[in-house]
Amino acid sequence: MKIRRLGAAVAAIGAGAIVLSGCSAPEAEDSGLDEGTSVSAAWNQAFYAYNGNTSYGNATANANIIYLTNPGFNYYNNVPELVTNDSFGTYELVSEDPLQVSYTIADGVEWSDGVPIDAADLLLSWAANSNAFNDPDFDPSEFQDPETGAITEDFPEDQVYFDGGGSGLDLVDEVPEISDDGKTVTLTYSKPYVDWETAFDIDLPAHVVAGEALGIDDPTEAKERLISAIQNNDAADLAPIANTWNTAFNFTEMPENEALVVSSGPYTIEEFVADQYITLRANENYTGDLQPNIEELTIRFIGDPLAAVTALENGEVDVISPQSTTDVVEALEAVDGVEIIKGLEGTYEHVDLQFDQSKSGHFDDQRIREAFLKTVPRQQIVETLIEPIIGDEAIVRNSQLFVPGAEGYDEAVAANGSDAYAEVDIEGAQALLAEAGVENPEVCILFDSENPRRVNEFAIIQESANQAGFNVTDCSDAGWGGLLGTPGAYDASLFGWQSTGLAVTEPRANYVPGGINNLNYYENEDVTALFDELETTFDEAEQRRILTEIDAHLWADAYGVTIFQFPSVTGVKDTITGVDPSILAPTIFWNAWDWELAE
Template sequence: MRNSRIGASVATVAASALVLSACAAPQSEVVEGSSISVAWNQAFYSYNPDTSFGNATANANIVYMSNSGFNYYNNEPALVRDESFGTYEIVSEDPLTVQYTINDDTQWSDGTEVDAADMLLAWVANSGVLNTPDFDPSEFTDPDTGEFTDEYPTDVVFFDGSIGSGLELVSQTPEIDGKTITLVYDDFFVDWELVFDVGMPAHITAGKALEIEDPAEAKQALIDAVQNNDTEALAAISSFWNSGFNFSEMPEDTDLVVGSGPYTITDFVADQYITLTANENYRGDNLPEIEEITVRFIPDPLAAVQALANGEVDIISPQATADVADALAALDGVTVLGGEEAVYEHVDLTFADSKNGTFDDPLLREAFLKTIPRQQIVDTLIVPLNPEAEVRNSQLFLPGAPGYDETVENNGMQANFGEVDIAGAQALIAEAGVTDPAVCILYASNNPRRVNEFALIQASATEAGFVVEDCGSPEWGGLLGTPGAYDATFFGWQSTSLGVTNSSATFRSDGINNFSKYNNAEVDELLSQLDVTLDPEEQIDIQLQIDKLLMDDFYGLTIFQFPGVTAYSDRVENVNPGPLSPTIFWNVWDWAPTENN
């Protein structure tokens, strides 16, 4: 699912509620010859999950294992600082100034040091500060793949990064010194601790873009380009950063899989599996115990259960269904863990550059939302797994969290779209003065639950007079946000943190997760207020306003919170999934082989 890095907020938790823990103690050495396999429901396709194309959980899982950073969430969930990678601290609160320092022994898997050049690349790529003003990449995006086309201009600077996440507030080029970078924010940003980390290696990115082989020279070329705002060099660097790390099988150029984490990619067969091996150059505390981990791509949940039963995989975390639960209950030598995930299903409508242009008209947006059979979807697909499951009625608030009940009373989602209203939808279509409005719906066509959801939505919308086109695709993730590809979509947002500002990436007009092309100046202003608001009650009040504005614009509907299931064989231990991305992989270094391995 495509939103691994900047997913919607799991709750209205203030940054002050984040818990910092001491870094983990060093683990034992790798058990030579040990290996396990893990099933995941989507294939890897990009090593850069910070781009709009690569922004998917399937990619972020692999990158998490092969790269380290300043912090991560455990399964409580609490924020853990990894001081074996580097440290950071606020050196001034007015203006907010944060200094990050990489440890002396931290290095990339090819032996090159991780340093300030890498952090400078992370800033320029995810702040968008040096991007060419007003450049719109949409006309250079392939509607069939979601990737940039060969016609993409070579003279523009455009880093397709996590703009809207907070780094855009660091508008002045940061000072760097050796392994240190200092970020000075224009305004205090409440979630400052969650928005900056090292991403792609600078020596690989600049080296490939500028055809420089020496790592030190490549790093310096990147530094010079950023500090001098060298448009020609930055255009090449940004182009490579955007697309150079996209691959769907093992690249011939293994420089593209250089990482800083406990594992490194060593094998990759398209649409089948990707293998990671313990990184010999990793110097951090999170030393792995299992030598080799293979992630196998198995979209069908029951097929994943069968693979576990056959011993083909050792860990699965499939989309939960009643059939999956029954099949797992019949297995011996398998531990099954349940729970509710920080993922919610939602239907979004496209406001601009859609396939048919149907939802340019707010009357048709409202009409279509009146046909979504949310209660039927929950009763049919979720209640068999969780008898207490309810329809979710908020874009920003987690059910049960502070503010949720108030927003349900206020935002209009339950009041206006709590039940299917075919007659109301028909009246709105007539008022719009159209007949047979077409709606192309994008979804994961290789996911049984999503196929069932589509069938329920299609039947209901067709009854109201919509012509529903099946635009489902196994490659749905790469198509999100692609101009002309669809009119509506449904999938799950996977939350990545407890940050209160995470919704900016989805609902801000220039946010990386704004696949709907939604644009509301009042929402943008409120999100900007939320960025700098420390008081929890004020944060809730701002989010209540945003939640209502989204419904006033008929942005879309939320449907349900995901029920979760993880199962693992007796060949591995210490599997303890967390609610936030990367869920089962958060403590991959703790996984240990048993005597059965």
Template sequence: MKRGILTAAAGVAASALVLSACTPPGDGGNGGNGGDGGNGGGGEVSVMWNQPFYSMNNNTSATNNVTNANVVYMMNEAFKYYDENLELQDNTSFGTVEQVSEDPLKVKYTYSDNAKWSDGTPVDAADLVLAWAARSGNFNTTEDAERDDEGVVEDAGGDVFFDAAEPGLALIKDFPEISEDGKEITFEYTKPFADWETNLTIGDSGVPAHIVAKNALDTGDAEEGKKAILDAVENEDKEKLAKVAEFWNTGYNMTSMPEDEDLLIGTGPMKMTDFKEGQYLTLEARDDYEGDRKPQLSKITVRYNEDPMAAVQALENGEVQLINPQSTADVLQAVEAIDGVENNTADGATYEHVDLTFDNNGPFDPASYGGDEEKAKQVREAFLQSIPRGKIVNDIVKPLNDQAQIRNSFTQVPGSPDYDTIVQGSGIEDTYGEGDAEKAKQMLEEAGVDEAPKVRLLYAKGNARREQEFQLIKESAEKAGFEVIDNSSETWSEDLGNGEYDASLFGWQSTSTAVTESDANFRTGGQNNFGGFANDEVDKLYDELQTETDPARQAEILGEVEKILVDEGFGLTLFQFPEVVAYSDQLQNVKPMTVSPTMFWNFWEWQM
């Protein structure tokens, strides 16, 4: 099966979505001593999250996950960031971005003198050029590569294969203009791009070119490494780029403190000093950080635990000071019963959905019916019709938010200006409503399949809410004539796109407000298109959306995309995540935000 190109989990890229296991949890106990850290304003905080960190490069299709994005964000700078009001803020102590030409579109990135990697190496053109080359997909010489069971690239057969491809960056074809000091980089787009301001500007600094070169090309000092990267990209040196891509794809993956601490080099105010597999990760303030986001705390420890009630218990016991557990009625009730705790409960930016797999010889793949696309579509539609969306919302979500409703859009949040228009145009509500097992049974009979289709449903193992959703889906779908197999996995996010499941249940969380954010989810070969969906008309619509600046036409385009998704049985949206952020009243300046990096966005302002 072809695994998609990208972040997002959307890499957690601009104009992308990131995978969300739900939200955070934690593990009790002491965090360990760690290495030498810097000095913030004083104080230490422990946070609980529900999935362990596993990569310093969160821009590949296998690592595009909010759990990575949060940590990478605290260890790195970026040109811009979102505040709690979703307003894009400039981080001028790191650099600036400006449009210097409208036709053709040219964008200049300028790094400040304070922009340095934590080993003292200046951030410059080599780093930005590497980020563009890797994440654009323009230098790949093969469409995909061999992957392991978790979706990580194992072997590209000597070809160039960066495991990423952001549509916006793909519009930059030519090597950029670079100033003599390497601090100013100007990219020219082949056509207008509505979301240029979030291209290469939010989330992180990428990975350091000189460290990638040292590992991939066996270079010496930083200057030699930077030059090697620039030369390889400018000359399209396939032999060297293949080696660079191999390291970029996998070299930053880790489950504990790496032996090579160069892999932890970042540009931000925090550095990793301890990482115990599956338990906790410790960040400490850097003494030598020169930017504006100097942290008030000296240490932030992120603890890991899938169990939301364990997170609540740890908060009550004072083992952690901040949690964002998967919300259930029991969790909310338990949080509200704790003295000395502030609680913020609201709908978040993550939405729950079911996606189907089109290209794995499974029940939704035309290949299973001798290439009969209509029969495969009928089976897809019957399964989606069987999903009891109304019962899922009533039983699981409304106990947390009595105003909760089914989400009926793949691209719009309920209540947003274009939501009602797009929903009406797509027909999703009329087509699937709250779910109807009897209607689904009739549809399956009309499809004329010989035996009950076996549907392997992938979701996060140990995730209480997803387990509840799975049981409701299984009960309803089996009434309709399907056999639903529990394919839950602790490595669900890495498993996405491996072809060993037929439907997936997870959440997407936004990383930006870009209008093209959903592109990678539905475009043919898109990085977040894990189910192999392919539709030429959808691709053309996203091509148009990239250059469209009229908000009214943008909404029309997204509406047309959504109608095709409904008509083709792509998948089904379920609900907007209700989120609970709870924290000690001794912890100040926590301001939850609805896009990644969520509550971590202003970590430098936290105080104890």
């Protein structure tokens, strides 16, 4: 057994960690595919959506697969730094005033079904993620399944609504221009946008979306119809296109329609068995730089971390990165022929409170929110569950926006008001409940029922909060991710946000109305205005000032509490080389194309 420790690069995710220029990927080489080879990895949640840009599909379990099958113009390595993927396409800053960026698909790039990737795919991505065609007065929540959070079949057929949005594309008001050769689109922003370099990419094949939506078999005809619908704001076509984009790619087993798993990257989805595994195979039509060495990669869904260790020991999987506990680490250290990689992740644990449409309806009163947060024993959770794993690195995180150790973290903590929840205050909570005139208010907490650490956290929180007079109940579910944005499903949620990049505006989606990650219906006009200001601020000191102000608002509003930065423990069989986890999602999978069988 060999133990390796990740460095302290997690601090780079904090405020001011902005990347405006990247390094290039290696020059394309002949495929190094080792035919007939296979590797199996474990993940703690099952894949359920091939569109990760909807509020329903936006989860790490989906993002891992999408990353391996549909990489785009750039990605993050494990330094972390932004790497441009020129073999897929290039982008260029055409003008700073107004901000204009052009995106060009490289020659010969195709989807796995042989259809060329072109401007139609880019235009669909803009339409779906810019909110350009969405009615701001339309409320989709009444058309969401209360058990899964997915959009239901009774969604109005004539309603144009893309369940995407965010990443600055809402600043691109006009339909992007398409080049004469159909391979380039140019986006014009209404104002400068600091994270323009990571704002745009392709998510789904236009010919598949339009073909399914409009009943068109010919891919060229389907793309032409889609372009026309977007350029002419044709609601009759855009409504079914949007609904297909929102829902058709949600599946929990291999779909009968193989068009729904078309890919553009090094791997394609070959087999998918519900709640068991998904198998990826090297894409025969892929000609880019990210050529895989392993022909077949299977990702098994194992929610129980100790079961993942057992699977590794029994040879059922070769790579695991389970949510770590003391028991997991001890069990992993007892397995022969395994390298253990320890460190911190870019993920942080937190409790969020529902501001609107909560299960019990209590948290629309700030006094009750504050009272509950005063009972969350953050230090006890860290000392009990995290410190035994990583020792002195286990500390309470006291900022919603800054990572411990990042530039600006200490200053933010000193000013953001998080000290109000530094220690459990049962008497203070009781006084607030008395002032609010409520007795034994129920707080139903949503969390992953199959995650032992979350189960333990819930028990610790429940015991503490009940002492103050709360009635803390269990809303846990194995499908917790799909329920996060579902009205009335819970009162508080316990889960982790995983960083996917270094964009300074990345948190915006969590805290502004309509943001793809604003799953608790939080709204503060000052916070929204500050994020608007942040989008056009290129000075790093000013960025930190704005983020510190936002942080203070979140704590003052009793938005929720942060708890800890995730400890990371990865186990790799010595028969596999090239596994080198990143602190950013998709963590262990960021360079899966480099994995090889050891000689």
